[in-house]
Amino acid sequence: MQPLRVYSVVPKLPEKLKPLWDLAYNLLFSWNDDIVSLFAQVDRRLWRECYGNPVCFLNRLPQKTLETLAEDDFYVERLADLRQSLATYQSRKTASIPFPDRDGTPVVAYFSLEYGISQCLPIYSGGLGILAGDHLKSASDLCVPLVGIGLCYQQGFFRQYLTPDGWQQERYPIYDFEQMPLTLCKDAAGERLLVQVDLKGERVTAQIWKAQVGRVSLYLMDTNVPENQPATRQLTNRLYGGDLETRVRQEYLLGIGGIRALEVLGLKPKVIHMNEGHSAFAGLERIANFMAKHQLSFEAAMELVASSSIFTTHTPVPAGNDRFPPELIQAYFEDYAKRLGLAFKVLLALGREDPRNDTEHFCMTVLALKLSRFNNGVSQLHGVVSRKMWNRVWTQYPMEDVPIGAITNGVHVPTWVAQDLATLYDRYLGANWREDPDTSRVFSQAHLISDAELWRTHERLRERLVGYVRERLRDQLLSRGAKRQELLNAEEVLDPQALTIGFARRFATYKRANMLLQDKERLIRIITNAERPVQFVFAGKAHPHDNEGKRLIQDLVQLCTSAQCRYNLVFIEDYDMEIASYLVQGVDVWLNTPRRPLEACGTSGMKAMCNGVLNFSTLDGWWAEAWKPDNSVGWAIGMGEEYEDAGYQDFVESQTLYNILENEIIPTFYERGHGNLPRNWIRKMKASICELTPVYNSHRMVEDYARIAYGPALENYNRLTRDECAAAKDLASWRMEMMTKWGNLDIRHVRAGDPEQLHVGDGVRVTAEVQLNGIRPQDVEVQIYSGRLDYEGKFAQRDTLSMRPVETTADGWHLYMGEIQPTEAGRFGFTVRVLPHHPLLLDSHSLGLIRWAHND
Numbered sequence: 001m002q003p004l005r006v007y008s009v010v011p012k013l014p015e016k017l018k019p020l021w022d023l024a025y026n027l028l029f030s031w032n033d034d035i036v037s038l039f040a041q042v043d044r045r046l047w048r049e050c051y052g053n054p055v056c057f058l059n060r061l062p063q064k065t066l067e068t069l070a071e072d073d074f075y076v077e078r079l080a081d082l083r084q085s086l087a088t089y090q091s092r093k094t095a096s097i098p099f100p101d102r103d104g105t106p107v108v109a110y111f112s113l114e115y116g117i118s119q120c121l122p123i124y125s126g127g128l129g130i131l132a133g134d135h136l137k138s139a140s141d142l143c144v145p146l147v148g149i150g151l152c153y154q155q156g157f158f159r160q161y162l163t164p165d166g167w168q169q170e171r172y173p174i175y176d177f178e179q180m181p182l183t184l185c186k187d188a189a190g191e192r193l194l195v196q197v198d199l200k201g202e203r204v205t206a207q208i209w210k211a212q213v214g215r216v217s218l219y220l221m222d223t224n225v226p227e228n229q230p231a232t233r234q235l236t237n238r239l240y241g242g243d244l245e246t247r248v249r250q251e252y253l254l255g256i257g258g259i260r261a262l263e264v265l266g267l268k269p270k271v272i273h274m275n276e277g278h279s280a281f282a283g284l285e286r287i288a289n290f291m292a293k294h295q296l297s298f299e300a301a302m303e304l305v306a307s308s309s310i311f312t313t314h315t316p317v318p319a320g321n322d323r324f325p326p327e328l329i330q331a332y333f334e335d336y337a338k339r340l341g342l343a344f345k346v347l348l349a350l351g352r353e354d355p356r357n358d359t360e361h362f363c364m365t366v367l368a369l370k371l372s373r374f375n376n377g378v379s380q381l382h383g384v385v386s387r388k389m390w391n392r393v394w395t396q397y398p399m400e401d402v403p404i405g406a407i408t409n410g411v412h413v414p415t416w417v418a419q420d421l422a423t424l425y426d427r428y429l430g431a432n433w434r435e436d437p438d439t440s441r442v443f444s445q446a447h448l449i450s451d452a453e454l455w456r457t458h459e460r461l462r463e464r465l466v467g468y469v470r471e472r473l474r475d476q477l478l479s480r481g482a483k484r485q486e487l488l489n490a491e492e493v494l495d496p497q498a499l500t501i502g503f504a505r506r507f508a509t510y511k512r513a514n515m516l517l518q519d520k521e522r523l524i525r526i527i528t529n530a531e532r533p534v535q536f537v538f539a540g541k542a543h544p545h546d547n548e549g550k551r552l553i554q555d556l557v558q559l560c561t562s563a564q565c566r567y568n569l570v571f572i573e574d575y576d577m578e579i580a581s582y583l584v585q586g587v588d589v590w591l592n593t594p595r596r597p598l599e600a601c602g603t604s605g606m607k608a609m610c611n612g613v614l615n616f617s618t619l620d621g622w623w624a625e626a627w628k629p630d631n632s633v634g635w636a637i638g639m640g641e642e643y644e645d646a647g648y649q650d651f652v653e654s655q656t657l658y659n660i661l662e663n664e665i666i667p668t669f670y671e672r673g674h675g676n677l678p679r680n681w682i683r684k685m686k687a688s689i690c691e692l693t694p695v696y697n698s699h700r701m702v703e704d705y706a707r708i709a710y711g712p713a714l715e716n717y718n719r720l721t722r723d724e725c726a727a728a729k730d731l732a733s734w735r736m737e738m739m740t741k742w743g744n745l746d747i748r749h750v751r752a753g754d755p756e757q758l759h760v761g762d763g764v765r766v767t768a769e770v771q772l773n774g775i776r777p778q779d780v781e782v783q784i785y786s787g788r789l790d791y792e793g794k795f796a797q798r799d800t801l802s803m804r805p806v807e808t809t810a811d812g813w814h815l816y817m818g819e820i821q822p823t824e825a826g827r828f829g830f831t832v833r834v835l836p837h838h839p840l841l842l843d844s845h846s847l848g849l850i851r852w853a854h855n856d
């Protein structure tokens with residue numbers, strides 16, 4: 001039986017408390033502890049029950065409590081103050097970092113399939129989502145004009161619980177958006193704003209929810225509306241749920257629906273940022289729009305779209321890069337190709353590394369790489385790995401030239417730093433440390449914090465973690481129907497004084513959660529040492545279909561519950577942002593053991609870092625660039641070797657892990673001096689805060705994106721669209737001309753002075769003759785490509801240098817000249833190449849045109 005009409009019933013908030021709604025509906029509370037305290041202090045138990053969700057909390061407070069509260073002058077005053085701070089925060093419009101657009105309207109649309117903003121908005125699964133959330137928060141703090149686009153999942157990501165013998169089970173609670181900090185987007189007449197997409201001939205409608213993240217609006221599409229067929233209503237049920245087809249449908253909605261949502265909302269961002277390839281269809285929709293509105297050819301529109309798009313790739317693990325069978329893409333895009341004026345095969349080729357291979361699957365990462373002129377990996381090492389991984393998209397280019405750069409991820413410090421520690425930061429780093437973009441200056445002052453204060457704060461946080469773990473464990477046992485004695489035991493786990501190590505992450509194979517268990521005897525000896533005990537807290541989910549990962553969890557849990565280990569090893573179920581917070585704030589060491597080079601970046605270690613927790617990790621992802629060889633900011637497992645034999649690697653690295661634990665970490669932690677302080681440990685904590693936090697935080701990251709990606713992309717957009725897209729049209733016809741004439745271009749007579757021996761710093765003059773064959777000299781760049789050679793005689797490293805035209809030969813070739821200087825000793829070589837050049841062409845590689853010199 002369906003009701004005839006449906007109402008939302010909300011409590012009657014006394015007038016004086018009305019501002020609580022404003023605070024509840026801005027996710028600023030997820031990084032503002034004062035706002036959280038204002039809610040939580042009213043009823044701590046209810047606050048916990050509501051999972052830190054202020055909307056649900058207000059809706060559930062008894063009317064009587066509200067009325068009493070309204071009479072509390074102190075409370076009402078505090079509320080007014082915080083409401084005023086929110087207003088002040090919201091009112092600032094100009095970016096606090098250099099950014100070309102100043103009027104505050106959204107310039108950048110950020111697309112992501114998941115967002116981790118608060119534990120109470122469960123539309124994330126892990127690192128990718130948290131990063132997206134941190135990106136929005138820093139954009140908000142720095143006033144970068146950005147909006148987010150995503151999907152609103154009725155059931156979110158799965159929740160984990162374990163059977164008594166440690167096997168992971170999944171459950172999917174159904175969330176009520178009305179009870180969340182979300183508002184439904186409506187037009188002036190009060191009608192819902194709707195987005196429509198065509199999925200295999202079916203008209204699919206989505207409504208839009210808005211989450212306000214400080215100054216940044218995040219729009220989330222939801223297909224659970226009466227306009228849709230029952231099956232389609234469930235399209236946005238689960239994050240990463242369903243089969244391959246569900247994924248195509250969700251990504252269609254995210255990319256194509258997302259661009260339409262922006263239009264429906266009246267927003268006109270000029271730049272789009274695709275956070276992972278999931279949203280790459282957005283590029284196609286933008287192309288279609290430009291073609292329709294400005295009568296552009298596909299090529300001109302594509303150039304314009306790519307020049308104003310940013311793409312960030314997030315994983316070298318193949319399963320993390322969506323690939324769809326051609327038939328599946330055909331079902332959804334055959335008609336769409338017509339809108340683009342393309343044969344369907346040409347559209348397919350946009351998602352293929354080898355456009356001529358008819359069996360190759362359609363890869364979202366490849367599509368995104370082709371539809372963006374700014375591509376990046378998420379750590380320096382991941383940049384290198386991505387260039388190698390995607391070299392086939394640019395077959396004629398050496399790996400070093402693959403146009404994928406790197407911007408290392410960061411975390412939003414105000415979100416992740418413990419409240420107690422933040423209070424110390426308030427005193428030592430200046431009152432504005434949360435929003436100050438000058439992170440180097442801010443965090444270098446952490447040296448000033450008194451050792452004793454820092455240590456006492458840290459110890460308090462460890463104690464708080466221990467309390468939290470005991471409570472969670474008890475709840476876990478209760479829900480499993482455990483015996484009374486077991487419940488009592490749960491009260492005894494962990495020692496608030498002992499060296500505590502955290503290990504929490506997805507149980508994906510490459511993360512190697514089992515490394516610690518390679519030698520269980522040795523591990524048990526380490527943790528049960530009576531004088532210098534060590535304890536571990538674990539958490540993490542395995543993918544629902546990943547039985548290997550589930551077995552790892554089971555193995556670990558069985559050790560955790562064994563008689564020998566149950567006080568020192570604890571596994572907490574259902575890893576999420578709340579558990580992550582307690583852990584990264586309360587442990588002493590954060591352990592990470594990914595198999596290099598599969599961890600693109602990793603951010604949980606950064607959350608630990610800004611809390612003075614020391615990292616202990618293999619040299620992969622961010623740690624490969626952050627770790628210092630003198631161990632002053634933490635420890636490395638191995639030296640960044642990559643092995644052929646995974647089993648052997650696990651063995652070697654686990655031995656190193658135990659050795660460092662026994663010989664360095666445990667002694668440093670337990671070596672206490674005056675005032676019972678571990679001075680050497682504290683020195684490392686401070687070094688980690690002072691030296692690493694300025695770099696590995698999301699203010700620095702967003703500033704990097706703004707400076708080297710968004711700013712230039714915005715300029716490209718403005719330049720290419722001026723005068724009815726005149727420049728875009730020019731660029732496209734220039735491109736066509738290059739494509740047709742390039743075949744006849746040639747290089748001959750490459751000559752260089754040939755001394756017997758070359759000294760470092762000696763110049764070598766290089767000349768070459770180029771047959772341009774109708775191409776104008778300004779349309780090409782002739783380069784010397786030079787560098788040190790490896791043992792196989794290939795370029796180990798390279799530099800490029802432009803040559804200048806000096807004369808024309810009698811038979812019409814152009815003579816070019818340049819001079820190179822080897823800067824280090826060793827085997828050295830060079831060659832010459834020609835690339836297309838146009839002042840508006842961001843990336844000379846994007847045409848796939850290049851001519852290398854050959855032997856005469």
Ligand SMILES: *Cc1c(COP(=O)(O)O)cnc(C)c1O
Pocket residue numbers: 125126127128130504505506575576577580581601602603604605607
């Ligand atoms: C930070 C975080 C992650 C990402 O951690 P990694 O470093 O990538 O392992 C995953 N899940 C949650 C809940 C987090 O808070």
